[in-house]
Amino acid sequence: MIQNIQIRELTPRHLRQSCSNCSLRELCLPIGLTPDEMQELDTIITQARPIKRGEALYRAGEPFKSLFAIRVGFFKASVISEDGREQVTGFHMSGELMGMDAISSDFHTCDAIALEDSEVCEMPFGEIEELAGDVPILQRHLYKVMSREIVRDHGVMLLLGNMKAEERLAAFLLNLSQRFAIRGYSSSSFHLRMTREEIGSYLGLKLETVSRTLSKFQDQGFIKVQNRLIEIIDSDSLKKLLNNCHGE
Amino acid sequence: MIQNIQIRELTPRHLRQSCSNCSLRELCLPIGLTPDEMQELDTIITQARPIKRGEALYRAGEPFKSLFAIRVGFFKASVISEDGREQVTGFHMSGELMGMDAISSDFHTCDAIALEDSEVCEMPFGEIEELAGDVPILQRHLYKVMSREIVRDHGVMLLLGNMKAEERLAAFLLNLSQRFAIRGYSSSSFHLRMTREEIGSYLGLKLETVSRTLSKFQDQGFIKVQNRLIEIIDSDSLKKLLNNCHGE
DNA sequence: GAATAAAGTTGATCTAGATCAACCAATCCA
DNA sequence: TGGATTGGTTGATCTAGATCAACTTTATTC
Numbered sequence: 001m002i003q004n005i006q007i008r009e010l011t012p013r014h015l016r017q018s019c020s021n022c023s024l025r026e027l028c029l030p031i032g033l034t035p036d037e038m039q040e041l042d043t044i045i046t047q048a049r050p051i052k053r054g055e056a057l058y059r060a061g062e063p064f065k066s067l068f069a070i071r072v073g074f075f076k077a078s079v080i081s082e083d084g085r086e087q088v089t090g091f092h093m094s095g096e097l098m099g100m101d102a103i104s105s106d107f108h109t110c111d112a113i114a115l116e117d118s119e120v121c122e123m124p125f126g127e128i129e130e131l132a133g134d135v136p137i138l139q140r141h142l143y144k145v146m147s148r149e150i151v152r153d154h155g156v157m158l159l160l161g162n163m164k165a166e167e168r169l170a171a172f173l174l175n176l177s178q179r180f181a182i183r184g185y186s187s188s189s190f191h192l193r194m195t196r197e198e199i200g201s202y203l204g205l206k207l208e209t210v211s212r213t214l215s216k217f218q219d220q221g222f223i224k225v226q227n228r229l230i231e232i233i234d235s236d237s238l239k240k241l242l243n244n245c246h247g248e
Numbered sequence: 249m250i251q252n253i254q255i256r257e258l259t260p261r262h263l264r265q266s267c268s269n270c271s272l273r274e275l276c277l278p279i280g281l282t283p284d285e286m287q288e289l290d291t292i293i294t295q296a297r298p299i300k301r302g303e304a305l306y307r308a309g310e311p312f313k314s315l316f317a318i319r320v321g322f323f324k325a326s327v328i329s330e331d332g333r334e335q336v337t338g339f340h341m342s343g344e345l346m347g348m349d350a351i352s353s354d355f356h357t358c359d360a361i362a363l364e365d366s367e368v369c370e371m372p373f374g375e376i377e378e379l380a381g382d383v384p385i386l387q388r389h390l391y392k393v394m395s396r397e398i399v400r401d402h403g404v405m406l407l408l409g410n411m412k413a414e415e416r417l418a419a420f421l422l423n424l425s426q427r428f429a430i431r432g433y434s435s436s437s438f439h440l441r442m443t444r445e446e447i448g449s450y451l452g453l454k455l456e457t458v459s460r461t462l463s464k465f466q467d468q469g470f471i472k473v474q475n476r477l478i479e480i481i482d483s484d485s486l487k488k489l490l491n492n493c494h495g496e
Numbered sequence: 497g498a499a500t501a502a503a504g505t506t507g508a509t510c511t512a513g514a515t516c517a518a519c520c521a522a523t524c525c526a
Numbered sequence: 527t528g529g530a531t532t533g534g535t536t537g538a539t540c541t542a543g544a545t546c547a548a549c550t551t552t553a554t555t556c
Contacts, residue, residue, distance in 0.1 A: 103395035
Protein backbone atom coordinates (compact mmCIF):
# COMPACT_ATOMS: atom_id res chain seq x y z
CA MET A 1 0.00 0.00 0.00
CA ILE A 2 2.65 2.44 1.10
CA GLN A 3 4.75 1.25 -1.78
CA ASN A 4 1.93 1.88 -4.21
CA ILE A 5 1.66 5.45 -3.06
CA GLN A 6 5.37 5.97 -3.35
CA ILE A 7 5.40 4.80 -6.92
CA ARG A 8 2.53 7.14 -7.76
CA GLU A 9 4.40 10.02 -6.20
CA LEU A 10 7.45 9.35 -8.31
CA THR A 11 5.47 10.03 -11.45
CA PRO A 12 5.00 13.70 -12.29
CA ARG A 13 1.34 14.58 -12.36
CA HIS A 14 1.25 15.94 -15.92
CA LEU A 15 2.70 12.72 -17.26
CA ARG A 16 0.23 10.63 -15.39
CA GLN A 17 -2.56 12.61 -16.94
CA SER A 18 -1.31 12.25 -20.47
CA CYS A 19 -2.44 8.63 -20.31
CA SER A 20 -5.45 9.16 -18.14
CA ASN A 21 -7.31 6.13 -19.42
CA CYS A 22 -4.41 3.89 -18.84
CA SER A 23 -2.65 3.09 -15.61
CA LEU A 24 -0.11 1.05 -17.47
CA ARG A 25 2.80 2.84 -15.96
CA GLU A 26 1.89 1.72 -12.49
CA LEU A 27 0.74 -1.68 -13.58
CA CYS A 28 2.99 -3.41 -15.95
CA LEU A 29 5.68 -1.16 -17.29
CA PRO A 30 9.02 -0.57 -15.74
CA ILE A 31 9.69 2.11 -13.22
CA GLY A 32 12.82 3.98 -14.19
CA LEU A 33 11.97 5.49 -17.55
CA THR A 34 12.81 9.15 -18.06
CA PRO A 35 9.89 11.53 -18.61
CA ASP A 36 10.79 11.69 -22.30
CA GLU A 37 10.72 7.94 -22.63
CA MET A 38 7.40 7.78 -20.85
CA GLN A 39 5.98 10.39 -23.16
CA GLU A 40 7.05 8.33 -26.12
CA LEU A 41 5.46 5.24 -24.65
CA ASP A 42 2.23 7.14 -24.16
CA THR A 43 2.08 8.08 -27.81
CA ILE A 44 2.33 4.40 -28.74
CA ILE A 45 -0.25 3.02 -26.40
CA THR A 46 -3.79 3.58 -27.58
CA GLN A 47 -6.64 4.69 -25.37
CA ALA A 48 -8.09 2.01 -23.17
CA ARG A 49 -10.53 -0.19 -25.00
CA PRO A 50 -13.49 -1.77 -23.22
CA ILE A 51 -14.26 -5.46 -23.62
CA LYS A 52 -17.62 -6.74 -22.42
CA ARG A 53 -17.96 -9.93 -20.45
CA GLY A 54 -18.02 -12.88 -22.82
CA GLU A 55 -16.33 -11.01 -25.65
CA ALA A 56 -13.04 -12.05 -27.16
CA LEU A 57 -10.04 -9.75 -26.98
CA TYR A 58 -8.58 -11.90 -29.74
CA ARG A 59 -8.98 -15.40 -31.07
CA ALA A 60 -6.59 -18.09 -32.22
CA GLY A 61 -5.73 -17.60 -35.86
CA GLU A 62 -6.20 -13.84 -35.95
CA PRO A 63 -3.21 -11.87 -37.17
CA PHE A 64 -0.98 -10.52 -34.45
CA LYS A 65 -0.55 -6.79 -34.17
CA SER A 66 -0.46 -5.89 -30.51
CA LEU A 67 0.15 -7.00 -27.00
CA PHE A 68 -2.57 -6.08 -24.53
CA ALA A 69 -2.18 -4.84 -21.00
CA ILE A 70 -5.20 -5.47 -18.83
CA ARG A 71 -6.17 -2.23 -17.14
CA VAL A 72 -9.18 -3.57 -15.31
CA GLY A 73 -10.97 -6.87 -15.55
CA PHE A 74 -10.37 -10.55 -15.81
CA PHE A 75 -9.60 -12.82 -18.77
CA LYS A 76 -9.14 -16.46 -19.54
CA ALA A 77 -6.72 -17.66 -22.20
CA SER A 78 -7.34 -21.00 -23.82
CA VAL A 79 -6.16 -23.19 -26.64
CA ILE A 80 -8.47 -25.47 -28.56
CA SER A 81 -7.16 -28.74 -29.97
CA GLU A 82 -8.00 -29.89 -33.50
CA ASP A 83 -10.74 -32.11 -32.15
CA GLY A 84 -12.32 -29.31 -30.16
CA ARG A 85 -11.05 -29.86 -26.63
CA GLU A 86 -10.49 -26.65 -24.72
CA GLN A 87 -7.53 -26.20 -22.41
CA VAL A 88 -7.54 -23.04 -20.32
CA THR A 89 -3.89 -22.02 -20.21
CA GLY A 90 -4.29 -19.17 -17.75
CA PHE A 91 -6.41 -16.60 -15.99
CA HIS A 92 -5.21 -13.03 -16.26
CA MET A 93 -6.07 -9.96 -14.25
CA SER A 94 -5.29 -6.26 -14.14
CA GLY A 95 -1.69 -5.34 -14.74
CA GLU A 96 -0.90 -8.46 -16.72
CA LEU A 97 0.18 -8.65 -20.33
CA MET A 98 -1.52 -10.91 -22.85
CA GLY A 99 -0.69 -11.99 -26.38
CA MET A 100 2.97 -12.89 -26.10
CA ASP A 101 2.37 -16.33 -27.54
CA ALA A 102 1.55 -14.67 -30.86
CA ILE A 103 4.99 -13.15 -31.42
CA SER A 104 6.53 -16.35 -32.70
CA SER A 105 4.18 -16.96 -35.60
CA ASP A 106 2.56 -13.54 -36.17
CA PHE A 107 -0.87 -14.86 -35.39
CA HIS A 108 -2.59 -15.56 -32.13
CA THR A 109 -2.43 -19.15 -30.90
CA CYS A 110 -5.09 -18.91 -28.23
CA ASP A 111 -8.38 -17.23 -27.45
CA ALA A 112 -8.56 -14.45 -24.87
CA ILE A 113 -12.07 -14.10 -23.44
CA ALA A 114 -13.18 -11.50 -20.91
CA LEU A 115 -14.76 -13.10 -17.84
CA GLU A 116 -16.04 -9.74 -16.63
CA ASP A 117 -16.40 -6.31 -18.20
CA SER A 118 -12.81 -5.24 -18.74
CA GLU A 119 -10.55 -2.60 -20.20
CA VAL A 120 -7.28 -3.16 -22.01
CA CYS A 121 -4.55 -0.96 -23.39
CA GLU A 122 -3.43 -1.98 -26.83
CA MET A 123 0.31 -1.87 -27.42
CA PRO A 124 1.25 -2.26 -31.10
CA PHE A 125 4.11 -4.69 -30.97
CA GLY A 126 6.10 -3.26 -33.86
CA GLU A 127 6.27 0.10 -32.18
CA ILE A 128 6.96 -1.27 -28.73
CA GLU A 129 9.75 -3.31 -30.22
CA GLU A 130 11.24 -0.30 -31.96
CA LEU A 131 11.13 1.75 -28.80
CA ALA A 132 12.67 -1.14 -26.88
CA GLY A 133 15.66 -0.93 -29.19
CA ASP A 134 16.31 2.58 -27.91
CA VAL A 135 15.30 2.07 -24.28
CA PRO A 136 17.22 -0.82 -22.74
CA ILE A 137 15.11 -0.85 -19.60
CA LEU A 138 12.01 -1.45 -21.68
CA GLN A 139 13.69 -4.16 -23.71
CA ARG A 140 14.82 -5.90 -20.57
CA HIS A 141 11.34 -5.58 -19.12
CA LEU A 142 9.79 -7.32 -22.09
CA TYR A 143 12.26 -10.19 -21.82
CA LYS A 144 11.47 -10.50 -18.14
CA VAL A 145 7.72 -10.53 -18.65
CA MET A 146 8.02 -13.25 -21.27
CA SER A 147 10.38 -15.23 -19.10
CA ARG A 148 7.95 -14.98 -16.19
CA GLU A 149 5.26 -16.45 -18.41
CA ILE A 150 7.54 -19.40 -19.18
CA VAL A 151 8.21 -19.95 -15.48
CA ARG A 152 4.50 -19.78 -14.74
CA ASP A 153 3.79 -22.33 -17.45
CA HIS A 154 6.37 -24.69 -15.96
CA GLY A 155 4.56 -24.39 -12.64
CA VAL A 156 1.31 -25.38 -14.30
CA MET A 157 3.05 -28.38 -15.90
CA LEU A 158 4.21 -29.48 -12.47
CA LEU A 159 0.67 -29.12 -11.20
CA LEU A 160 -0.86 -31.03 -14.10
CA GLY A 161 1.80 -33.69 -14.23
CA ASN A 162 2.30 -34.44 -10.58
CA MET A 163 -0.41 -33.18 -8.31
CA LYS A 164 -3.65 -34.67 -7.04
CA ALA A 165 -7.00 -32.93 -7.26
CA GLU A 166 -6.86 -31.50 -3.74
CA GLU A 167 -3.37 -30.16 -4.24
CA ARG A 168 -4.33 -28.57 -7.54
CA LEU A 169 -7.30 -26.80 -6.04
CA ALA A 170 -5.32 -25.64 -3.03
CA ALA A 171 -2.58 -24.27 -5.28
CA PHE A 172 -5.17 -22.56 -7.44
CA LEU A 173 -6.95 -20.85 -4.54
CA LEU A 174 -3.71 -19.75 -2.89
CA ASN A 175 -2.41 -18.38 -6.17
CA LEU A 176 -5.57 -16.37 -6.79
CA SER A 177 -5.54 -15.14 -3.21
CA GLN A 178 -1.98 -13.93 -3.55
CA ARG A 179 -2.60 -12.17 -6.83
CA PHE A 180 -5.64 -10.36 -5.46
CA ALA A 181 -3.60 -9.28 -2.45
CA ILE A 182 -0.90 -7.78 -4.67
CA ARG A 183 -3.57 -5.68 -6.35
CA GLY A 184 -4.85 -4.40 -3.04
CA TYR A 185 -7.93 -6.61 -2.84
CA SER A 186 -8.73 -8.94 -0.01
CA SER A 187 -6.67 -12.10 -0.06
CA SER A 188 -9.09 -13.92 2.20
CA SER A 189 -12.35 -13.24 0.43
CA PHE A 190 -12.84 -12.98 -3.29
CA HIS A 191 -15.18 -13.63 -6.15
CA LEU A 192 -14.34 -16.30 -8.70
CA ARG A 193 -14.86 -14.92 -12.17
CA MET A 194 -14.84 -18.33 -13.85
CA THR A 195 -17.14 -21.36 -13.85
CA ARG A 196 -16.28 -24.66 -12.21
CA GLU A 197 -15.82 -26.03 -15.70
CA GLU A 198 -13.21 -23.39 -16.54
CA ILE A 199 -11.37 -24.06 -13.30
CA GLY A 200 -11.48 -27.73 -14.15
CA SER A 201 -10.13 -27.13 -17.62
CA TYR A 202 -7.24 -25.14 -16.21
CA LEU A 203 -6.47 -27.75 -13.55
CA GLY A 204 -6.99 -30.84 -15.68
CA LEU A 205 -10.07 -31.92 -13.70
CA LYS A 206 -13.77 -32.34 -14.44
CA LEU A 207 -16.19 -29.79 -13.08
CA GLU A 208 -17.74 -32.33 -10.70
CA THR A 209 -14.35 -32.94 -9.13
CA VAL A 210 -13.80 -29.22 -8.70
CA SER A 211 -17.19 -28.87 -7.05
CA ARG A 212 -16.68 -31.87 -4.77
CA THR A 213 -13.22 -30.76 -3.73
CA LEU A 214 -14.42 -27.26 -2.88
CA SER A 215 -17.20 -28.79 -0.79
CA LYS A 216 -14.66 -31.00 0.94
CA PHE A 217 -12.45 -28.01 1.76
CA GLN A 218 -15.50 -26.33 3.20
CA ASP A 219 -16.41 -29.37 5.31
CA GLN A 220 -12.85 -29.40 6.63
CA GLY A 221 -13.16 -25.76 7.56
CA PHE A 222 -10.44 -24.54 5.18
CA ILE A 223 -12.71 -22.29 3.16
CA LYS A 224 -16.27 -21.07 2.91
CA VAL A 225 -17.91 -21.42 -0.49
CA GLN A 226 -20.98 -19.47 -1.46
CA ASN A 227 -21.44 -20.02 -5.13
CA ARG A 228 -18.56 -18.01 -6.63
CA LEU A 229 -17.65 -16.22 -3.46
CA ILE A 230 -14.69 -17.83 -1.73
CA GLU A 231 -13.61 -17.07 1.78
CA ILE A 232 -10.31 -18.51 2.88
CA ILE A 233 -10.53 -19.39 6.55
CA ASP A 234 -7.46 -21.52 7.11
CA SER A 235 -4.81 -20.80 4.50
CA ASP A 236 -2.17 -22.66 6.51
CA SER A 237 -4.02 -25.91 6.04
CA LEU A 238 -4.24 -25.25 2.32
CA LYS A 239 -0.52 -24.57 2.22
CA LYS A 240 0.15 -27.75 4.16
CA LEU A 241 -1.84 -29.68 1.56
CA LEU A 242 0.54 -28.32 -1.04
CA ASN A 243 3.84 -28.93 0.70
CA ASN A 244 2.38 -32.27 1.56
CA CYS A 245 5.43 -34.21 2.65
CA HIS A 246 3.78 -37.52 1.81
CA GLY A 247 4.79 -39.19 5.02
CA GLU A 248 4.62 -36.82 7.96
CA MET B 249 18.93 -30.70 -47.52
CA ILE B 250 19.15 -28.40 -50.51
CA GLN B 251 17.97 -25.60 -48.30
CA ASN B 252 20.68 -26.34 -45.80
CA ILE B 253 23.30 -26.02 -48.46
CA GLN B 254 21.87 -22.76 -49.67
CA ILE B 255 22.03 -21.24 -46.23
CA ARG B 256 25.62 -22.33 -45.87
CA GLU B 257 26.49 -20.77 -49.21
CA LEU B 258 25.06 -17.44 -48.15
CA THR B 259 27.61 -17.22 -45.36
CA PRO B 260 31.07 -16.10 -46.45
CA ARG B 261 33.62 -18.75 -45.69
CA HIS B 262 35.91 -16.65 -43.52
CA LEU B 263 33.02 -15.73 -41.25
CA ARG B 264 31.93 -19.26 -40.89
CA GLN B 265 35.41 -20.22 -39.79
CA SER B 266 35.63 -17.53 -37.15
CA CYS B 267 33.21 -19.57 -35.09
CA SER B 268 34.44 -22.97 -36.10
CA ASN B 269 33.35 -24.63 -32.88
CA CYS B 270 29.93 -23.27 -33.10
CA SER B 271 27.37 -23.76 -35.81
CA LEU B 272 25.04 -21.38 -34.06
CA ARG B 273 24.57 -19.28 -37.12
CA GLU B 274 22.97 -22.11 -39.00
CA LEU B 275 21.19 -23.49 -35.99
CA CYS B 276 19.42 -20.99 -33.91
CA LEU B 277 20.33 -17.47 -34.79
CA PRO B 278 18.70 -15.41 -37.44
CA ILE B 279 19.73 -15.43 -41.02
CA GLY B 280 19.94 -11.89 -42.28
CA LEU B 281 22.67 -10.36 -40.16
CA THR B 282 25.32 -8.34 -41.94
CA PRO B 283 28.87 -9.71 -41.85
CA ASP B 284 29.76 -7.04 -39.28
CA GLU B 285 26.90 -8.01 -37.03
CA MET B 286 27.85 -11.64 -37.29
CA GLN B 287 31.40 -10.82 -36.39
CA GLU B 288 30.18 -9.04 -33.29
CA LEU B 289 28.00 -11.97 -32.35
CA ASP B 290 30.98 -14.28 -32.69
CA THR B 291 33.02 -12.24 -30.25
CA ILE B 292 30.25 -12.61 -27.67
CA ILE B 293 29.66 -16.31 -27.98
CA THR B 294 32.25 -18.39 -26.20
CA GLN B 295 33.84 -21.49 -27.61
CA ALA B 296 31.71 -24.60 -27.44
CA ARG B 297 31.77 -26.24 -24.05
CA PRO B 298 31.40 -29.98 -23.67
CA ILE B 299 28.93 -31.44 -21.18
CA LYS B 300 29.17 -35.14 -20.38
CA ARG B 301 26.15 -37.35 -20.15
CA GLY B 302 24.58 -37.02 -16.72
CA GLU B 303 26.18 -33.66 -16.01
CA ALA B 304 24.18 -30.52 -15.33
CA LEU B 305 24.48 -27.53 -17.65
CA TYR B 306 22.90 -25.56 -14.82
CA ARG B 307 20.74 -26.19 -11.82
CA ALA B 308 17.77 -24.42 -10.28
CA GLY B 309 18.92 -21.69 -7.94
CA GLU B 310 22.21 -20.96 -9.68
CA PRO B 311 22.70 -17.34 -10.73
CA PHE B 312 21.79 -16.59 -14.31
CA LYS B 313 24.51 -15.31 -16.61
CA SER B 314 23.98 -16.89 -20.00
CA LEU B 315 21.64 -18.54 -22.39
CA PHE B 316 22.90 -21.75 -23.92
CA ALA B 317 22.56 -22.92 -27.47
CA ILE B 318 22.84 -26.65 -27.88
CA ARG B 319 25.38 -27.40 -30.60
CA VAL B 320 25.21 -31.15 -30.35
CA GLY B 321 23.51 -33.41 -27.88
CA PHE B 322 20.35 -33.84 -25.93
CA PHE B 323 19.12 -32.35 -22.66
CA LYS B 324 16.21 -32.61 -20.31
CA ALA B 325 14.92 -29.63 -18.37
CA SER B 326 13.06 -30.24 -15.14
CA VAL B 327 11.64 -28.44 -12.16
CA ILE B 328 11.57 -29.94 -8.70
CA SER B 329 8.74 -29.09 -6.31
CA GLU B 330 9.38 -28.25 -2.65
CA ASP B 331 8.55 -31.78 -1.66
CA GLY B 332 10.92 -33.31 -4.19
CA ARG B 333 8.71 -34.28 -7.10
CA GLU B 334 10.38 -33.92 -10.47
CA GLN B 335 8.52 -32.61 -13.49
CA VAL B 336 10.39 -32.81 -16.77
CA THR B 337 9.36 -29.63 -18.59
CA GLY B 338 11.04 -30.41 -21.87
CA PHE B 339 13.58 -32.31 -23.93
CA HIS B 340 15.93 -30.18 -25.96
CA MET B 341 18.17 -31.02 -28.87
CA SER B 342 20.73 -29.38 -31.14
CA GLY B 343 19.87 -25.91 -32.32
CA GLU B 344 17.61 -25.15 -29.38
CA LEU B 345 18.12 -22.46 -26.79
CA MET B 346 17.96 -23.16 -23.06
CA GLY B 347 17.83 -20.98 -19.99
CA MET B 348 15.18 -18.43 -20.95
CA ASP B 349 13.18 -19.16 -17.81
CA ALA B 350 16.00 -17.61 -15.78
CA ILE B 351 15.71 -14.12 -17.26
CA SER B 352 12.78 -13.13 -15.07
CA SER B 353 14.41 -13.68 -11.71
CA ASP B 354 18.15 -13.70 -12.51
CA PHE B 355 18.54 -17.25 -11.32
CA HIS B 356 17.78 -20.53 -12.97
CA THR B 357 14.43 -22.06 -12.13
CA CYS B 358 15.08 -25.53 -13.49
CA ASP B 359 17.80 -28.10 -13.93
CA ALA B 360 19.28 -28.81 -17.34
CA ILE B 361 20.83 -32.27 -17.51
CA ALA B 362 22.66 -33.74 -20.50
CA LEU B 363 21.15 -37.05 -21.58
CA GLU B 364 24.10 -37.74 -23.88
CA ASP B 365 27.53 -36.23 -24.33
CA SER B 366 26.79 -32.76 -25.61
CA GLU B 367 28.26 -29.43 -26.57
CA VAL B 368 26.77 -26.02 -25.91
CA CYS B 369 27.63 -22.46 -26.86
CA GLU B 370 27.38 -20.06 -23.97
CA MET B 371 25.80 -16.71 -24.78
CA PRO B 372 26.21 -14.16 -21.99
CA PHE B 373 22.80 -12.62 -21.74
CA GLY B 374 23.90 -9.12 -20.85
CA GLU B 375 25.97 -8.88 -23.98
CA ILE B 376 23.39 -10.52 -26.21
CA GLU B 377 20.85 -8.08 -24.87
CA GLU B 378 23.08 -5.12 -25.55
CA LEU B 379 23.76 -6.24 -29.09
CA ALA B 380 20.05 -6.85 -29.58
CA GLY B 381 19.47 -3.17 -28.83
CA ASP B 382 21.56 -2.31 -31.89
CA VAL B 383 20.47 -5.16 -34.15
CA PRO B 384 16.69 -5.24 -34.50
CA ILE B 385 16.70 -8.58 -36.28
CA LEU B 386 18.45 -10.17 -33.31
CA GLN B 387 16.08 -8.54 -30.85
CA ARG B 388 13.10 -9.77 -32.79
CA HIS B 389 14.63 -13.22 -32.98
CA LEU B 390 14.96 -13.43 -29.21
CA TYR B 391 11.34 -12.42 -28.74
CA LYS B 392 10.29 -15.04 -31.23
CA VAL B 393 12.30 -17.80 -29.60
CA MET B 394 10.82 -17.00 -26.21
CA SER B 395 7.34 -16.79 -27.65
CA ARG B 396 7.82 -20.18 -29.29
CA GLU B 397 8.69 -21.62 -25.90
CA ILE B 398 5.44 -20.23 -24.48
CA VAL B 399 3.45 -21.78 -27.33
CA ARG B 400 5.21 -25.09 -26.80
CA ASP B 401 4.37 -24.99 -23.09
CA HIS B 402 0.72 -24.36 -23.89
CA GLY B 403 0.78 -27.45 -26.07
CA VAL B 404 2.13 -29.49 -23.18
CA MET B 405 -0.61 -28.14 -20.93
CA LEU B 406 -3.19 -29.29 -23.44
CA LEU B 407 -1.57 -32.68 -23.47
CA LEU B 408 -1.39 -32.96 -19.68
CA GLY B 409 -4.81 -31.51 -19.05
CA ASN B 410 -6.86 -33.23 -21.72
CA MET B 411 -5.23 -36.22 -23.29
CA LYS B 412 -5.23 -39.91 -22.44
CA ALA B 413 -2.09 -41.98 -22.08
CA GLU B 414 -2.16 -43.29 -25.66
CA GLU B 415 -2.66 -39.84 -27.10
CA ARG B 416 0.17 -38.44 -25.01
CA LEU B 417 2.59 -41.12 -26.15
CA ALA B 418 1.55 -40.76 -29.78
CA ALA B 419 2.02 -37.00 -29.60
CA PHE B 420 5.39 -37.46 -27.96
CA LEU B 421 6.69 -39.90 -30.56
CA LEU B 422 5.44 -37.84 -33.49
CA ASN B 423 6.97 -34.71 -32.03
CA LEU B 424 10.36 -36.35 -31.58
CA SER B 425 10.16 -37.85 -35.04
CA GLN B 426 9.47 -34.46 -36.57
CA ARG B 427 12.26 -32.74 -34.70
CA PHE B 428 14.78 -35.38 -35.73
CA ALA B 429 13.63 -35.00 -39.32
CA ILE B 430 14.23 -31.24 -39.25
CA ARG B 431 17.80 -31.92 -38.15
CA GLY B 432 18.39 -34.30 -41.01
CA TYR B 433 18.07 -37.52 -39.02
CA SER B 434 15.66 -40.30 -39.77
CA SER B 435 12.13 -39.52 -38.74
CA SER B 436 11.14 -43.16 -38.80
CA SER B 437 13.87 -44.67 -36.69
CA PHE B 438 15.53 -43.04 -33.73
CA HIS B 439 17.11 -43.62 -30.39
CA LEU B 440 15.39 -42.38 -27.24
CA ARG B 441 17.88 -40.58 -25.06
CA MET B 442 15.70 -40.70 -21.97
CA THR B 443 14.41 -43.41 -19.65
CA ARG B 444 10.79 -44.51 -19.49
CA GLU B 445 10.59 -42.72 -16.17
CA GLU B 446 11.69 -39.44 -17.73
CA ILE B 447 9.19 -39.84 -20.54
CA GLY B 448 6.57 -40.52 -17.89
CA SER B 449 7.51 -37.45 -15.92
CA TYR B 450 7.20 -35.29 -19.02
CA LEU B 451 3.87 -36.82 -20.00
CA GLY B 452 2.33 -37.02 -16.54
CA LEU B 453 2.34 -40.82 -16.54
CA LYS B 454 4.07 -43.53 -14.54
CA LEU B 455 6.90 -45.46 -16.16
CA GLU B 456 4.84 -48.67 -16.21
CA THR B 457 2.15 -46.93 -18.22
CA VAL B 458 4.75 -45.65 -20.68
CA SER B 459 6.16 -49.13 -21.08
CA ARG B 460 2.77 -50.76 -21.47
CA THR B 461 1.59 -48.20 -24.00
CA LEU B 462 4.73 -48.61 -26.11
CA SER B 463 4.18 -52.37 -26.04
CA LYS B 464 0.58 -51.85 -27.08
CA PHE B 465 1.61 -49.66 -30.01
CA GLN B 466 4.02 -52.38 -31.01
CA ASP B 467 1.33 -55.06 -30.80
CA GLN B 468 -0.89 -52.90 -32.99
CA GLY B 469 1.88 -52.60 -35.54
CA PHE B 470 2.28 -48.85 -35.17
CA ILE B 471 5.89 -48.97 -34.03
CA LYS B 472 8.72 -51.35 -33.30
CA VAL B 473 10.37 -51.00 -29.90
CA GLN B 474 13.79 -52.42 -29.14
CA ASN B 475 14.80 -51.04 -25.81
CA ARG B 476 15.43 -47.37 -26.61
CA LEU B 477 15.37 -47.77 -30.35
CA ILE B 478 12.05 -46.75 -31.82
CA GLU B 479 10.97 -47.48 -35.36
CA ILE B 480 7.82 -45.80 -36.54
CA ILE B 481 6.02 -48.13 -38.91
CA ASP B 482 2.60 -46.57 -39.24
CA SER B 483 2.71 -42.88 -38.40
CA ASP B 484 -0.74 -42.34 -39.89
CA SER B 485 -2.28 -44.51 -37.21
CA LEU B 486 -0.43 -42.56 -34.55
CA LYS B 487 -1.70 -39.32 -36.03
CA LYS B 488 -5.21 -40.72 -36.13
CA LEU B 489 -4.94 -41.50 -32.42
CA LEU B 490 -4.20 -37.85 -31.87
CA ASN B 491 -6.90 -36.28 -34.01
CA ASN B 492 -9.13 -38.88 -32.49
CA CYS B 493 -12.56 -37.57 -33.33
CA HIS B 494 -14.13 -39.40 -30.41
CA GLY B 495 -17.03 -40.77 -32.39
CA GLU B 496 -16.01 -41.78 -35.88
C1' DG C 497 -41.57 -11.58 -12.48
C1' DA C 498 -42.58 -16.05 -14.57
C1' DA C 499 -40.11 -18.93 -17.91
C1' DT C 500 -36.04 -20.74 -19.41
C1' DA C 501 -31.38 -21.55 -19.52
C1' DA C 502 -26.97 -21.99 -17.35
C1' DA C 503 -24.22 -23.18 -13.40
C1' DG C 504 -23.50 -25.92 -9.37
C1' DT C 505 -24.10 -29.92 -6.08
C1' DT C 506 -24.32 -34.58 -4.77
C1' DG C 507 -24.81 -39.60 -5.26
C1' DA C 508 -23.87 -44.14 -7.66
C1' DT C 509 -21.01 -46.50 -10.61
C1' DC C 510 -17.17 -47.34 -13.67
C1' DT C 511 -12.46 -47.32 -15.46
C1' DA C 512 -7.85 -45.60 -16.87
C1' DG C 513 -4.00 -45.52 -14.94
C1' DA C 514 -1.52 -45.99 -10.38
C1' DT C 515 0.50 -49.10 -7.33
C1' DC C 516 2.64 -53.32 -5.89
C1' DA C 517 5.34 -57.13 -7.21
C1' DA C 518 8.13 -60.37 -9.70
C1' DC C 519 11.05 -60.96 -13.19
C1' DC C 520 14.27 -60.15 -17.31
C1' DA C 521 17.82 -57.49 -20.02
C1' DA C 522 21.33 -54.28 -20.53
C1' DT C 523 25.21 -51.82 -19.01
C1' DC C 524 28.47 -50.65 -15.77
C1' DC C 525 32.57 -51.59 -13.22
C1' DA C 526 36.32 -53.92 -10.65
C1' DT D 527 34.39 -61.75 -17.20
C1' DG D 528 31.01 -62.00 -14.08
C1' DG D 529 28.42 -59.89 -10.30
C1' DA D 530 25.86 -55.69 -9.31
C1' DT D 531 23.16 -52.04 -10.47
C1' DT D 532 19.97 -49.70 -13.30
C1' DG D 533 16.37 -49.81 -16.68
C1' DG D 534 12.45 -52.19 -18.74
C1' DT D 535 8.44 -55.47 -19.08
C1' DT D 536 4.38 -57.68 -17.60
C1' DG D 537 0.77 -59.29 -14.42
C1' DA D 538 -2.60 -58.55 -10.47
C1' DT D 539 -4.95 -55.41 -7.82
C1' DC D 540 -6.54 -50.97 -6.21
C1' DT D 541 -8.26 -46.25 -6.34
C1' DA D 542 -8.73 -41.31 -7.63
C1' DG D 543 -11.20 -39.19 -10.44
C1' DA D 544 -14.29 -39.71 -14.61
C1' DT D 545 -18.79 -40.59 -16.04
C1' DC D 546 -23.70 -40.81 -15.72
C1' DA D 547 -27.68 -39.06 -13.54
C1' DA D 548 -30.95 -36.51 -10.80
C1' DC D 549 -31.71 -32.50 -8.68
C1' DT D 550 -31.16 -27.50 -6.79
C1' DT D 551 -29.79 -22.81 -7.25
C1' DT D 552 -28.68 -18.84 -9.70
C1' DA D 553 -28.83 -15.95 -13.87
C1' DT D 554 -31.07 -14.28 -18.10
C1' DT D 555 -34.67 -12.99 -20.96
C1' DC D 556 -38.93 -11.44 -22.64
